Amino acid sequence: MNDLHQRIAASFNAQGLMATLGARLVRVQDGEVQIDMPFAPGLSQQHGYAHAGAITSIVDSACGYAALTRGPVGCEVVTAEFKTNFLRPAIGQRFVAVGRVVNAGRQLAVVTGEVLAHAAEGGDAAAPKVVALMQATMVYVNPR
Template structure:
């Protein structure tokens, strides 16, 4: 694992919310990060779907960590804004948030993310949410 991946793994491990959600890093590479979260009744809303807050949390973090892979040296990241479209109810056994950087400059990155719902262990999924996010690079 290279230094950047170690930094992201360490930062992710320090997030209490990700631990509460049962989320884990599934992929870290330049400009792209995947975060996986299992279904839990504790994360559901009144109809039994995974709550939008949990879905949004994992995709926001995936976008933020994707941006961190392209941040200038000595910088961290914070989300400045995001918009999420929910495509369908979040029904599945596990969910994977995919964050990707589309443009990174000196001060900010524009990212997109999607949350995929997997009904079983196979590779078939349905996209349940799409995000567009602006992530700001802040000097440590």
């Protein structure tokens, strides 16, 4: 694990919501972060799909941590705004949120994200389907 990954992992591991969702940090590289969340009945909405709140939460975090990979050492990020488009019902055994930096300045980062739904693992597993897209602005802040 390199310094960048350790820095992101330390912040990620401090988030109670990610632990509640069963989410885990699976990839950290300059400008991109991936977060995996297994489906669980406790994360469903009334039709049995993964709830939009859970999907939005993991992609917001993936976008925020992607921005943090480009932030000054010692800073953190908070979300200033985001827009999420849901393309289809979130049906799958696990969901992978990918956040990517579009532009990082001194105070703000503009990022995009997507959430991929993965069917059950195995030889006949269908290709992952994009279930949500996000556009977000993250703000670099000094932690207190």
